[in-house]
Amino acid sequence: MGRISLAFGVLSWICLLVSVGGIGANWGTQASHPLSPTTVVQMLKENGFQKVKLFDAEEGTMSALRKSGLEVMVGIPNDMLAMLATSMKAANNWVSKNVSAYINDGVNIRYVAVGNEPFLQTYNGSFLQTTFPALQNIQGALIKAGLSNQVKVTTPQNADVYASPSGRPSDGDFRSDIRDLMLAIVKFLNDNAAPFTVNIYPFISLYSDPNFPVDYAFFEGSSSAVVDGSVTYSNMFDANLDTLVWAMKKNGFPNLPIIVGEIGWPTDGDMNANVQYAQKFNQGFMNHISSGQGTPMRAGPIDAYLFSLIDEDQKSIQPGNFERHWGIYTYDGWPKYQLNLGTTKTGTLLRAKNIQYLDKKWCVLKPSVNLDNSKVAPSISYACANADCTSLGYKTSCGDLDARGNISYAFNSFYQKNDQDDVACGFENLATTTNKDPSTGTCRFGIMIIADSGIRYQGAGLILSVLLSLFLTLF
Numbered sequence: 001m002g003r004i005s006l007a008f009g010v011l012s013w014i015c016l017l018v019s020v021g022g023i024g025a026n027w028g029t030q031a032s033h034p035l036s037p038t039t040v041v042q043m044l045k046e047n048g049f050q051k052v053k054l055f056d057a058e059e060g061t062m063s064a065l066r067k068s069g070l071e072v073m074v075g076i077p078n079d080m081l082a083m084l085a086t087s088m089k090a091a092n093n094w095v096s097k098n099v100s101a102y103i104n105d106g107v108n109i110r111y112v113a114v115g116n117e118p119f120l121q122t123y124n125g126s127f128l129q130t131t132f133p134a135l136q137n138i139q140g141a142l143i144k145a146g147l148s149n150q151v152k153v154t155t156p157q158n159a160d161v162y163a164s165p166s167g168r169p170s171d172g173d174f175r176s177d178i179r180d181l182m183l184a185i186v187k188f189l190n191d192n193a194a195p196f197t198v199n200i201y202p203f204i205s206l207y208s209d210p211n212f213p214v215d216y217a218f219f220e221g222s223s224s225a226v227v228d229g230s231v232t233y234s235n236m237f238d239a240n241l242d243t244l245v246w247a248m249k250k251n252g253f254p255n256l257p258i259i260v261g262e263i264g265w266p267t268d269g270d271m272n273a274n275v276q277y278a279q280k281f282n283q284g285f286m287n288h289i290s291s292g293q294g295t296p297m298r299a300g301p302i303d304a305y306l307f308s309l310i311d312e313d314q315k316s317i318q319p320g321n322f323e324r325h326w327g328i329y330t331y332d333g334w335p336k337y338q339l340n341l342g343t344t345k346t347g348t349l350l351r352a353k354n355i356q357y358l359d360k361k362w363c364v365l366k367p368s369v370n371l372d373n374s375k376v377a378p379s380i381s382y383a384c385a386n387a388d389c390t391s392l393g394y395k396t397s398c399g400d401l402d403a404r405g406n407i408s409y410a411f412n413s414f415y416q417k418n419d420q421d422d423v424a425c426g427f428e429n430l431a432t433t434t435n436k437d438p439s440t441g442t443c444r445f446g447i448m449i450i451a452d453s454g455i456r457y458q459g460a461g462l463i464l465s466v467l468l469s470l471f472l473t474l475f
Contacts, residue, residue, distance in 0.1 A: 022050035023286070023341055024071070024305035025328075026262055029058060030312040032417050033451035035333055035352060037064030040309070043333060043352045044070060048343020053261060053305045055116060057098035066106040073111035073154075073261075073305075074098060076138070078127055081115050085133035088140060095141035099151060109151055113261070114138050117158040117199060119178055122319075128178065131155060132185055139192055148192070155185065156197040156261040159240055162247045168228040169297065172243035173250065183251055190256050198244055199262035199307070202236040202281070206272050207320060214272075219284030231296045237263070237285065242297040249297075258298065262307035264328075267336050269321030271395035279337040282306065282328065290342050313388040313417070321390035332357070332449045356450040363415035363425035364408035366432045371403055379427040380410045387413035391443065398443035408438055409445060416448040 027040060035043075041064045044052060051071035054061060065072055076084065076094070084091050095112075103109055114135045118127035135155055142148040161182055164171040174182040189196055202217035213224035219235050226233040233239040241258065248256055265281040266273040289302040311327035329335055333352025340347040369376070383389070389410050391398045398409055411431045418424035425431045439445045 023048075023289075023343070024051035024053055024073075024303075025049050026053045026055075026264075026305050026308040027061070028055055028308055028310070028312050028315070029061065030314045031310070031331060032313055033331070033449050035310065035331075035355070035449070035451065037061045039333065039352050039354070041065060041068050041070070043329075043350070044068075044309070046344075046350050048341055050343075051110070051305070052309075053113070055113075057102075062098070062102050062107055063105075065108075066102075069108065071108050071110045073113050074109055075113040075116060075156075076134070078115050078118055078123075081118065081127055081130040081134045084114075084137055085130040088137050091134070091137035091141040092144060095138065095145050095147070099142070099147060100145050103147065103150075111195075111197075111259075112138055112142070112151060112153050113197065114153055114155045116156050118155065119161050119175075119182075120158045121160055128181065132181060132188070135185065135188065139188075139194075152194040153192065154189065154195050154197040154259065154261075156199055159198055159200050159244070161198075162244050164243050164246075167226055169226075169231075169233070169239050169242035169246050170228050172246040174247050186248060186251070186253050186256060190253050195257040195259045195303075196244070196248070197259040197261040198241075200237060200240050200260055201263070202240075203265050203272065203322075205236060207270060207322070218280055219288045220280075233296070235288075237288070238295040241302075242295050245295070245297040257303070260302060260304035263304055264307035264326055266322035266325040267327075268325035268397045269317075269323070269390045269393070273322040273325060274395075274397070275337050278328075279339065282339055286339070286341055317390060321393065321396075324388060324390050331446070357447050358416070358420050358450060360437070360447060361420065361433050361435050362408075362438055362445050362447070363411045363420075363431050364434050364438055365404050365411060366430060369430050371407075373430065375428045375430060376407065379430055380407055383410040383414040383427070387417045389413060400441060401443060405438070405440070405443075409443070412438070412445050416446055419448060 025044060037060045045068060049070065051073070052065070053073040053075070055075040056077050057074050062074070084094060099109055099112065115127060115131050118131040135153055139148065139153045142151055142153065160175070161178060162172055162174050173179070186196060206212045206214060206217050213222060216222040216224045216236050219237070222234045226239050233242070241260070244258065248254065263285060265278040267275050267278045289304060292301045294300045294302055306328065308326040310329045310333070311325055311331045313324050313331060315323045317323050327336070328339060328349065329352070332355050335349035335351060338348050344350065387410070392401070392406055392409060393399055401409060411425065411427060415425045425433050437445065
């Protein structure tokens with residue numbers, strides 16, 4: 001039996017290895033007016049994406065992926081881990097509803113991502129006790145459903161679960177406070193022929209450390225290269241991934257497959273988040289992996305998912321304003337920049353088709369309003385709290401607007417999010433609508449799309465506007 005098990009294990013590894021390759025995309029849906037799932041699936045296919053990573057199992061998204069041919073990694077949110085960790089019945093039900101049923105209906109599910117960066121240090125240990133038991137129970141449920149050979153479990157981790165005290169990849173190991181837990185998870189993945197998934201973000205390193213060498217974040221060579229024995233690392237990605245490879249190797253798991261679950265660069269919301277850097281990074285990454293050479297410590301194709309496909313205007317901005325701007329596409333399905341994925345004849349990104357917009361009108365500050373008006377400040381605060389003003393700020397896409405432009409941008413963001421409801425352009429008589437596009441240079445005053453969520457927001461717009469009137473009466 002031992003030889004049979006070993007042979008089966010080797011065969012499972014081979015099947016997993018030959019299935020990887022090609023580029024994927026993270027498809028998040030935290031948007032007030034998301035593109036329809038069928039539009040997004042069409043966009044993915046026309047641009048040559050071969051796989052997609054989801055953060056949950058929304059019915060509309062999953063249904064649109066039926067018979068699409070796209071490989072799917074479906075996610076389980078962190079807030080479900082406790083339930084799945086303590087109840088095998090809940091795990092069985094989740095797999096039955098969100099894996100078995102969709103596979104039977106033609107969705108090509110290949111992975112279940114249990115949690116998303118659950119050991120991120122900023123979570124302060126909230127999911128340390130529940131992630132591994134949830135992972136085990138989902139695996140048990142897949143076995144019970146007869147799907148464990150077809151669908152593999154994984155748990156996407158942030159790159160902060162490992163580190164190198166010297167900065168050299170060969171000194172890498174798992175974070176001391178979670179080392180035993182990480183090794184247990186790695187062993188479990190290895191035993192079940194499942195991959196380790198890691199999210200790598202050079203941008204975050206640059207954002208967090210003002211002394212981080214900018215050129216080291218990209219793929220064009222660096223004056224700050226890291227020398228590790230006979231190997232010289234000229235970019236952070238290779239060094240970071242190899243730090244993980246070394247961490248696994250020195251703990252007895254040198255060949256565990258690795259998936260880069262998220263990698264990308266935002267285009268707004270910070271001085272280093274712009275279209276130029278995003279294009280440079282993502283194109284550099286695509287060129288880097290297209291050779292199939294891998295990294296110094298892990299030769300071969302790199303299995304990766306770009307983060308992300310489309311901007312999401314309802315993501316939390318606690319990590320930073322850039323969080324709503326990771327997409328290679330704008331909220332309405334337009335490519336932000338040229339990116340050659342090596343998957344289309346044109347070598348460029350193709351836009352989403354058949355997108356419908358609301359009327360060409362915008363909400364702006366009335367020319368007659370004095371900036372000293374006591375109602376201006378609370379109106380801006382309310383608009384930005386309930387819409388999206390993350391493009392405003394130092395060295396952002398709208399950083400060159402004057403005071404009146406900033407106010408108008410905030411008003412218009414609220415107005416568009418509320419489906420151009422007339423009441424949503426009131427602001428205590430400070431605002432008015434205009435048919436003249438106030439966009440300037442790199443600053444786009446958007447017009448909202450007509451989306452699947454339109455019905456949901458028709459009521460929401462009026463409610464928020466009534467709340468606005470009540471709010472402003474206090475000032």
